[in-house]
Amino acid sequence: MAWEAVIGLEIHVELETRSKMFCGCPNTYGEEPNTMVCPVCLGHPGTLPVPNREAVRAALKLGAALGSTVHTTSVFYRKNYFYPDLPKGYQITQYTASLLTGGHLQGVGIERVNLEEETAKSYHAEDGTVLLDFNRAGIPLLEIVTLPDIRSPRQARKFLEDLRLVILYLGISGCDMEKGQLRVDANISVRPEGSTAYGTKVEVKNMNSFKAVEDALSFEFRRQVSLLERGENVIQETRLWDEHRKETRPMRSKEEAHDYRYFPEPDLPPLVLDPAWVEEVRQNLPELPEARRTRYLSWGLSEKVVEALLWDPALGDYFEAVAEGLSRKDLAGNWVATQVLRVLNERGLAPEAFPLSPDALRELLLLIEDGILHHSSAQQVFEEMLTTGKPARQIVREKNLEVVRDTDLLARVVTEVLEEHAEIVEKYRSGKKGVLGVLIGAVMRKTGGKADPRAVREMLLSRLES
Ligand SMILES: [Zn+2]
Structure with missing residues (x-):
């Protein structure tokens, strides 16, 4: 029964x-x-x-x-x-x-x-x-x-x-x-x-x-x-x-x-x-969580991210201040619900005491949004901001972390990698498409992680398939 x-x-x-x-x-x-x-x-x-x-x-x-x-x-x-x-x-x-x-x-x-x-x-x-x-x-x-x-x-x-x-x-x-x-x-x-x-x-x-x-x-x-x-x-x-x-x-x-x-x-x-x-x-009630949930979901945030942001109203407030002026609010949501929340938990801080102002974090996210910075480098910049308090742009300049936009340079690196990994190229051409990741990784390493992985992938594919 x-x-x-x-x-x-x-x-x-x-x-x-x-x-x-x-x-x-x-x-x-x-x-x-x-x-x-x-x-x-x-x-x-x-x-x-x-x-x-x-x-x-x-x-x-x-x-x-x-x-x-x-x-x-x-x-x-x-x-x-x-x-x-x-x-x-x-x-x-x-x-x-x-x-x-x-x-x-x-x-x-x-x-x-x-x-x-x-x-x-x-x-x-x-x-x-x-x-x-x-x-x-x-x-x-x-x-x-x-x-x-x-x-x-x-x-x-x-x-x-x-x-x-x-x-x-x-x-x-x-x-x-x-x-x-x-x-x-x-x-x-x-x-x-x-x-x-x-x-x-x-x-x-x-x-x-x-x-x-x-x-x-x-x-x-x-x-x-x-x-x-x-x-x-x-x-x-x-x-x-x-x-x-x-x-x-x-x-x-x-x-x-x-x-x-x-x-x-x-x-x-x-x-x-x-x-x-x-x-x-009754007329002067503040916004209730259900209304906030609906609004966040309409901005394209995942359910998991939305629940994490709702759990603490102050965290939601911080997220909204960061997202203001960003066209990708989901990007802000992901960063606040993962990176910011992680730091808060590690340091036992309330959202109000988070060391980076919403403006400071937004500057970092704008660099990602504009394609100037990769997620992997952004992580590095974020940690640097937390320890030094320097603005994102300054850190990117000082550490030379801008994405490699020079296609000639990228093409040269790709050629080098294809020559150095002839064995893997052979495998790829014999049908083992999975080895592509190894080649992408090699290019990324040679550019110090500053190349756009999507551009690298496309360039490698066009060379391998030709
Ligand atoms: Zn009393």
């Missing part, structure tokens, strides 16, 4: 606002622990929360990008539970009265998007001590819940990659999973292919990368299918992904049996938004 997966995702995204969700404390990362706190985010009695307008705006941007319905009246709820990382003993969230419902991305439906607050960060020391940093407590958080529309672990990963891009392009979060800015939980069940019924679902947690999500769901899919094929049942439970053993295992604590006793937050009135403001946010 063929089986299919039914997957839904729950994603938490920390918003990069200036201040926290309900107080004026700075929303920062990596500061000295417990220095970015105040009575509100520490949950002292008698304090009152005030919602952060920028966080609401960020949520509205995402809603507009996903095509969600904006509820101009939504309600904050208290989700009650006792845990050391929760100073108030409850978290303010939106429960069933979401700011956003509906919408979709890459064919996957969005159930709801809630605005809520972060908990403190806990550190578990080896001796069992739990250390708490309340700098994180109260940072604005979006909870994005998809419908169970995803049919494979691969599709789940693709969806997350696309969602990350949308959020990055909106500029509302850095989505850095290592910093915990983006976290994913998944629900997965399996059913016979073609069935519309739902199987028993399992929640999977503790996945720290998109690859881990794909791996964990693939493992879970195989585990559930093999249970059912043995005639056993899938137990509804929460399981944790073990990155080292590459398997999921049941969560031991009874945490999942929580009764959160939700009730409307008495300290906050319903969140009522001006429809004109909602519309203004």
Whole structure:
């Protein structure tokens, strides 16, 4: 029997606002622990929360990008539970009265998007001590819940990659999973292919990368299918992904049996938004990755290059600055997606810190476009530019790297090569056409790599065939 997966995702995204969700404390990362706190985010009695307008705006941007319905009246709820990382003993969230419902991305439906607050960060020391940093407590958080529309672990990963891009392009979060800015939980069940019924679902947690999500769901899919094929049942439970053993295992604590006793937050009135403001946010959305993808593809860039450029909006910006004024935008795309990206990775740099300005790289590419420089020499010039900071034209002049345009000179070199390799010429004429490459290589070596390989090839062919 063929089986299919039914997957839904729950994603938490920390918003990069200036201040926290309900107080004026700075929303920062990596500061000295417990220095970015105040009575509100520490949950002292008698304090009152005030919602952060920028966080609401960020949520509205995402809603507009996903095509969600904006509820101009939504309600904050208290989700009650006792845990050391929760100073108030409850978290303010939106429960069933979401700011956003509906919408979709890459064919996957969005159930709801809630605005809520972060908990403190806990550190578990080896001796069992739990250390708490309340700098994180109260940072604005979006909870994005998809419908169970995803049919494979691969599709789940693709969806997350696309969602990350949308959020990055909106500029509302850095989505850095290592910093915990983006976290994913998944629900997965399996059913016979073609069935519309739902199987028993399992929640999977503790996945720290998109690859881990794909791996964990693939493992879970195989585990559930093999249970059912043995005639056993899938137990509804929460399981944790073990990155080292590459398997999921049941969560031991009874945490999942929580009764959160939700009730409307008495300290906050319903969140009522001006429809004109909602519309203004929608009208002023930045360009989204899908629009950029379409534009890049229309410039003749390969899919692989396009995806590499999209992955980091700043890299795309750099590429566009280089491509401006070039007739071959694909040439710029290839250079940025391979050479520039390679240097960035080697040096651990962000695109903004790339040592060559877009103008400097464009000058090099114009030399290629105009046939003055070959790709092989261009590579050499590029490295030289990076080490010396000299402009491309100057390096080409100093190193005498211009393409040999003198056809008489080229003809002389070709004659020499044909004489020196009489044996190979014989082979070629007896039908072994593959040896042509050896002759081309010999000519290129004699010209110091400065001849145009196409011209060399043509000249050799006309001499060999005559
Ligand atoms: Zn505070």
